[in-house]
Amino acid sequence: MKLGMSGYIAILCVLGGAILLALLNQLTPASSAVHVPTYVMALVGKYLCFAMLALAVDLVWGFAGILSLGHAAFFALGGYAMGMYLMRQIGTRGVYGNPNLPDFMVFLGWKELPWYWYGFSWFGFAMLMAILVPAILAGVFGWLAFRSRVTGVYLSIITQALTYALLLAFFRNDMGFGGNNGLTDFKDILGFNVQADSTRAALLVISALFLCGAFLVARFVVDSRFGKILIAVRDTESRTRFLGYRPETYKLVVWVLSAVMAGIGGALYVPQVGIINPSEFAPGNSIEAVIWVAVGGRGTLVGAILGALLVNFGKTWFTGAFPEVWLYALGAMFIFVTLFLPRGVMGLFQRRSKREIEEEMPAAAAAHEVTG
Amino acid sequence: MSDRLNEGDTLLYLDGVTVTFDGFRALNALSLVLEKGEMRAMVGPNGAGKTTMMDVITGKTRPDTGKVVFNKDVDLTKLDEPSIAALGIGRKFQKPTVFEPLSVWDNLLLALAGDRSPRFSMFARQTPEEKTKIEGILETTRLTDARNRRSADLSHGQKQWLEIGMLLAQEPQLLLVDEPVAGMTDAETEQTAHLLREINKTRSVVVVEHDMAFVRALDVKVTVLHEGSVLSEGSLDFVSDDPKVIEVYLGR
Numbered sequence: 001m002k003l004g005m006s007g008y009i010a011i012l013c014v015l016g017g018a019i020l021l022a023l024l025n026q027l028t029p030a031s032s033a034v035h036v037p038t039y040v041m042a043l044v045g046k047y048l049c050f051a052m053l054a055l056a057v058d059l060v061w062g063f064a065g066i067l068s069l070g071h072a073a074f075f076a077l078g079g080y081a082m083g084m085y086l087m088r089q090i091g092t093r094g095v096y097g098n099p100n101l102p103d104f105m106v107f108l109g110w111k112e113l114p115w116y117w118y119g120f121s122w123f124g125f126a127m128l129m130a131i132l133v134p135a136i137l138a139g140v141f142g143w144l145a146f147r148s149r150v151t152g153v154y155l156s157i158i159t160q161a162l163t164y165a166l167l168l169a170f171f172r173n174d175m176g177f178g179g180n181n182g183l184t185d186f187k188d189i190l191g192f193n194v195q196a197d198s199t200r201a202a203l204l205v206i207s208a209l210f211l212c213g214a215f216l217v218a219r220f221v222v223d224s225r226f227g228k229i230l231i232a233v234r235d236t237e238s239r240t241r242f243l244g245y246r247p248e249t250y251k252l253v254v255w256v257l258s259a260v261m262a263g264i265g266g267a268l269y270v271p272q273v274g275i276i277n278p279s280e281f282a283p284g285n286s287i288e289a290v291i292w293v294a295v296g297g298r299g300t301l302v303g304a305i306l307g308a309l310l311v312n313f314g315k316t317w318f319t320g321a322f323p324e325v326w327l328y329a330l331g332a333m334f335i336f337v338t339l340f341l342p343r344g345v346m347g348l349f350q351r352r353s354k355r356e357i358e359e360e361m362p363a364a365a366a367a368h369e370v371t372g
Numbered sequence: 373m374s375d376r377l378n379e380g381d382t383l384l385y386l387d388g389v390t391v392t393f394d395g396f397r398a399l400n401a402l403s404l405v406l407e408k409g410e411m412r413a414m415v416g417p418n419g420a421g422k423t424t425m426m427d428v429i430t431g432k433t434r435p436d437t438g439k440v441v442f443n444k445d446v447d448l449t450k451l452d453e454p455s456i457a458a459l460g461i462g463r464k465f466q467k468p469t470v471f472e473p474l475s476v477w478d479n480l481l482l483a484l485a486g487d488r489s490p491r492f493s494m495f496a497r498q499t500p501e502e503k504t505k506i507e508g509i510l511e512t513t514r515l516t517d518a519r520n521r522r523s524a525d526l527s528h529g530q531k532q533w534l535e536i537g538m539l540l541a542q543e544p545q546l547l548l549v550d551e552p553v554a555g556m557t558d559a560e561t562e563q564t565a566h567l568l569r570e571i572n573k574t575r576s577v578v579v580v581e582h583d584m585a586f587v588r589a590l591d592v593k594v595t596v597l598h599e600g601s602v603l604s605e606g607s608l609d610f611v612s613d614d615p616k617v618i619e620v621y622l623g624r
Contacts, residue, residue, distance in 0.1 A: 221494065224493065224494050224495070224496070225481070225482070225493040225494075225496045226490055226493040226494040226496075228471075228474055228478050228481070228482060229482055229490075229493055231471065231473055231474060232471040232474065232482060235471060235472060235473065236469050236471060236472075238432075238453075239465070239469045239471070241452075241453035241454050241457070242430060242453055242457050242462070242463045243457055243482065243483055243538070243542065244454050244457035244458045244488045244542070245454060245482075245488050246454045246488070249489075249490055250490050253490045253494075
């Protein structure tokens with residue numbers, strides 16, 4: 001597998017940066033000039049999870065041409081699976097001290113734990129669900145949509161409807177996921193205090209590891225023959241059918257993989273922000289994820305990570321400095337990128353286009369044959 | 373030649389095929405027989421149903437009535453495009469459609485006959501056999517020097533050949549070729565006729581073409597379509613002298 005220069009730099013920066021921040025937080029005293037406050041670590045950890053969501057979006061949008069405007073739904077579902085585990089860890093330490101039921105269920109007057117909460121006391125089961133639930137939803141949705149040859153803007157609209165429907169569903173108290181307030185007040189993860197600096201440091205490094213893992217998987221997929229077929233499907237879907245390929249199965253595979261990636265990102269996100277509520281399903285979140293990818297450079301993978309980090313750092317700074325203009329700035333950025341940087345920030349580094357390099361290759365190969 | 377074609381056997385058989393779009397009869401009880409190893413030229417004015425016929429054979433369009441039988445007993449009207457492609461029917465479109473971001477080499481690699489499942493393609497490594505086959509096709513289609521170029525950067529004629537090369541890589545029994553020389557120079561047209569005759573040594577070919585000089589160069593049996601059914605059939609000289617054909621082409 002060839003990662004390319006940008007790939008190595010991305011892995012180095014993500015992993016090295018996360019480890020450096022974690023070490024500076026843990027090993028230096030708070031008074032030191034190089035000390036990294038815990039809130040910064042939590043912030044960066046959150047961004048790395050967003051970067052995983054961006055990577056998932058780029059995989060389907062950049063390489064299979066599926067513009068998903070509902071990917072935050074898979075992210076949120078993974079987040080809820082983690083949130084349910086964290087709720088079960090609270091045990092008797094809740095406000096009502098009920099050993100069997102989370103606080104919000106006691107508040108609603110529920111007597112028994114709903115069946116779909118069974119098993120979430122176990123970390124392994126909860127993590128399996130963080131993967132399986134997005135995978136199954138994506139599988140059913142994708143099977144129906146791709147088989148019916150729903151593409152383009154129609155598919156985008158359905159994905160938007162999907163996340164909106166989930167938003168409304170999770171708002172309802174009857175659903176049993178904490179309604180409007182969602183799941184929060186977490187205490188422990190695997191026996192470690194979620195609020196502790198050391199846990200935060202570990203979560204940051206784990207997020208970086210998963211992000212790099214997701215990047216390697218995505219790179220492997222797009223560099224494989226599968227990835228080439230995906231590009232063929234993206235650009236000329238009908239032609240691939242006459243070659244004997246079934247575009248719907250190719251799209252389904254990458255769609256489910258992408259949903260799983262988003263789900264894992266969501267599961268890592270929740271312990272770092274300490275809450276998961278239905279607002280994570282808001283259609284705007286999914287659209288923002290698409291903007292991250294567009295800003296970084298669609299179809300480059302590294303660009304997705306870069307875009308997610310850049311836009312989110314920008315957002316944090318902007319919402320601190322000029323909170324009321326952030327949305328305008330985001331919109332302006334999207335328009336600017338679309339008009340002037342069609343290949344995103346990554347396009348700036350790729351002045352020498354692929355075409356130029358490939359055109360040189362036969363000459364280089366011939367020269368090699370002569371001299372070698 | 374070891375895999376000598378068994379001439380005289382029917383490869384493709386269309387019987388009473390009718391296709392209607394919003395009341396317009398694109399094909400009107402079309403019947404056609406193609407022998408194994410045959411090359412057939414299809415001509416006819418615009419709207420005669422040539423492309424619709426190819427759509428029916430390749431599974432893109434379902435006929436309202438009629439039978440389409442391949443290899444004696446396979447009913448093509450029950451199958452979808454990928455299944456029909458897997459049976460060994462390849463199609464070249466009127467407008468060259470190659471996978472533009474991919475290199476010439478990769479275009480051929482994806483077209484090579486073989487496992488079409490996502491699981492296989494995810495872990496597939498290029499084999500020496502695949503390499504040899506692709507090199508052979510590059511030779512046949514005169515694209516050896518362009519092997520590493522992005523196919524978007526090829527000339528129009530080269531794209532047409534690449535698409536024919538992709539058809540060859542599929543190793544089909546039957547090739548359907550829609551207007552292969554549209555937009556080609558005279559030299560390219562002549563080379564294309566030569567290429568198709570080479571291909572026809574091992575495979576059956578149906579060529580749809582407007583260019584009469586090209587049809588003459590192919591020197592094969594000609595079927596004239598008109599308003600969705602066969603108007604005349606025979607050698608080019610025969611159909612050119614057919615009063616019905618003259619009437620349709622020269623107007624009433």
